[in-house]
Amino acid sequence: MTPPAASKSVLGYFGWAFAVTLGGLALGALLGWNATGTFGGLATAFFICAVLAVLEISLSFDNAIVNANKLKEMTPVWQHRFLTWGIIIAVFGMRIVFPLAIVAIAAHINPWEALKLAAAEPEQYARIMQDAHLAIAAFGGTFLMMVGLTYFFNHEKDVHWISFLEKRMAHFATIKGVEIAFVLILVLIFSSLLDGNESTTFLHASIYGLLTFLLVEVLAGFLDASQKTMSTAAKGGFGAFLYLEILDASFSFDGVIGAFALTQNLFIIAIGLGIGAMYVRSMTIMLVEKGTLAHYRYLEHGAFYAILILSVIMYMQTLMHIPEVITGLGGAALIGVSLWSSIRYNKRNGVAHDERSHRAKA
Template sequence: MKIFRGSFIVSLIALIIAFVYAGWNGLFITLILAVLEISLSMDNAIVNARILERMSFAWQKAFLTLGVLIAVLGMRLIFPLLIVGVSAQIDPISALKLALEKGNPNTVGTYGYILHHAHPQIAAFGGMFLLMLALGFFFDERAHTWLKIPEKILQKIGNFPAANAIISIILLLITSEFIAKDAHAVLFAGILGILTFMLVDGFGETMSHSKAANTTSSVVATGKAGLALFLYLEVIDASFSFDGVIGAFAITADPIIILLGLGVIGAMFVRSLTLYLVQKGTLNDLVYLEHGAHWAILTLAFLILASIKWEIGEVVTGLLGAVFIILSFISSVIYNRNH
């Protein structure tokens, strides 16, 4: 409870603000968005925890403080404003004024409408980044395999040079050609997603190897290596946030309520859960939990790309992710009992 105490306090304050701002209706919608964000972010917390274990205490603290601020203000408020500003060719202040008008997302020219029509590019970027993340995990040789046959096949595919990028680009070409209406925009955004992953991941690997070359003890990322992992975590968090931010507009077009539900309450609980997993060593005790999280990420990547053309409810995304994580948890418990 000590780990989650701050999240409960902040959540209570956020709910009071929601009630004062928009009454019982605003309070109810804020709760719905918070539950939606937390349920969709279980796999995010598991991935974050594994990376956070490699960071020094100072960088862990930076992620759990500054990282929260970036997640709340950056992805849940500023990012949607930038998307609307670029799409409508208006400045950020005008975009904020447009957002506060709470226009109907189905009405041309409203904040929700503009953001909804920018969804294909956002989905292409986020989908490709998450696809690279998931495939990178399964392409590596690992001591344990959960879903034996598909994971063994993926490991063999991963032996081919640049398999991750090749498969992602092929899927992006298929998506832009046969699914997207604006093939050029989706292709460009998807390539940016792949490049972003490669740059951030490559920088992190370079810093980690440099650190390992200068020490004989267990490697803990500090300095530039810690910065690389911090940036990596922020990009991962941003990619996970895409579907939640866009999906929130199916519930409300009010940016303040979205900020309180997704950003304040949702982001705080995801980070508390991440810290819990790190401090308790849960991922080392539950050997298949990380596998379940990456299968959930892989599924999420495909669903995000499919959402470029078809409407896919957040309930579907959340349930599928939860199924993978719950089954991997059960499998881990059975494994521990048998060993």
């Protein structure tokens, strides 16, 4: 795939990601300037692209680990195909086509019309998006809330960051469907705060968001079961490639939906999530070649708390306007604090990653 791991530094794996980051942030800033003609608009677009990239990287941390574990079973040819064709599908499929489909469905227009409006008539596009915002917020908020709660309502989860809260959630996870009941109660509360058609729209969109999450869970379980029965050849070839692509779509869904909590600009969403996808690709290559997994204990917790915050904000946005900067800072701050807590834990407990020892055992 690439030069031997022993002759390549950690930063060496992220060369393309850094290049895409510089180009993407510059393009995002240019879009902000063209849209508003002000430095404030330029800075806002730049900031949102950066936050989306950070959020995508954090939310896709598990994705990189799963990809690395599966890639070890694949032949070198299919490894290369996944890391080239796969990233194209991930960036252009899930980060561009999929958000466009959400906009088209929510606004009741075809995807081509949605794309033309986004590119040529941003004011009209913004108006349609404003009309569709209630449904998007309800759908996305419900999906994200299920993603976050499912992580914490897990009786097998034994690593806790905020112990007093997470231990209780893990304890109540033995009650079947507790997270679904919690979300449905919130859906009923928020729908009761809206009037007439808005209440009905919120309720229907929330139910679709819940059903989508459950279907993704069913699909993931089916793929896991099917993977166990695959032949060795299938695991190392197209079967594994297809498996990883569908898993990537499942992992990416929460990031794509969460992006609508930050901005409704399709191109900024694509840029920010595309930057993040490049880092996930680089991280996957590094994990495979160096035989090591990142070991920040609480980083995953911070990402899922960020998901929960986004879900609550999306619900609140159906009742009031919440500035995008506040939304972005909340998630980024949580991820940063969780990373800092992980580093402190490693220092206190003398946790260090010894690559030579790992390779000696392999």
